[in-house]
Structure formats: structure tokens, C-alpha cells
Amino acid sequence: xxxxxxxxxxxxxxxxxxxxxxxxxxxxxxxxxxxxxxxxxxxxxxxxxxxxxxxxxxxxxxxxxxxxxxxxxxxxxxxx
Numbered sequence: 001x002x003x004x005x006x007x008x009x010x011x012x013x014x015x016x017x018x019x020x021x022x023x024x025x026x027x028x029x030x031x032x033x034x035x036x037x038x039x040x041x042x043x044x045x046x047x048x049x050x051x052x053x054x055x056x057x058x059x060x061x062x063x064x065x066x067x068x069x070x071x072x073x074x075x076x077x078x079x080x
Contacts, residue, residue, distance in 0.1 A: 042078045
């Protein structure tokens with residue numbers, strides 16, 4: 001499965017909160033492992049996360065808050 005196809009499972013279906021539920025958090029860890037294995041960096045992931053949130057009609061404020069949360073979770077383990 002493409003790493004981009006795993007993004008939606010890292011967010012709540014209705015609230016679009018990143019890793020807000022244990023199953024979403026588990027999905028985020030699986031995604032992180034795949035990103036590291038494939039050498040995907042934070043910038044590329046951030047763009048894909050933004051795209052997902054826009055496609056789900058998240059407000060700008062909500063999107064920024066979730067991107068910051070994802071940054072803290074993912075960026076320390078990724079390139080760039």
C-alpha cells in the first residue's frame with residue numbers, strides 16, 4: 001500500500017484529529033515506519049497531510065493545529 005493511502009487512517013473520521021484515538025495513533029506509527037523505510041521526509045509528508053485535510057474541508061485553523069500535532073509526532077523521526 002502506498003504511504004499516501006495510509007494518511008486518512010491517522011485522522012478521526014468525523015473530527016479530523018490526528019492520532020486522537022488509539023487506532024488512529026497506531027495507524028500513524030505504521031505510517032511513520034513506512035515513511036522511514038521509504039526515505040520520505042517531513043516536507044513531502046506535510047504536503048500530503050495538508051492535501052488530505054483540504055479534501056476533507058477542514059478549516060484553516062483546524063488544519064494548522066493538526067499539522068502542528070503531526071509535526072511533533074513525525075518530524076523528529078524523518079529527514080529534512
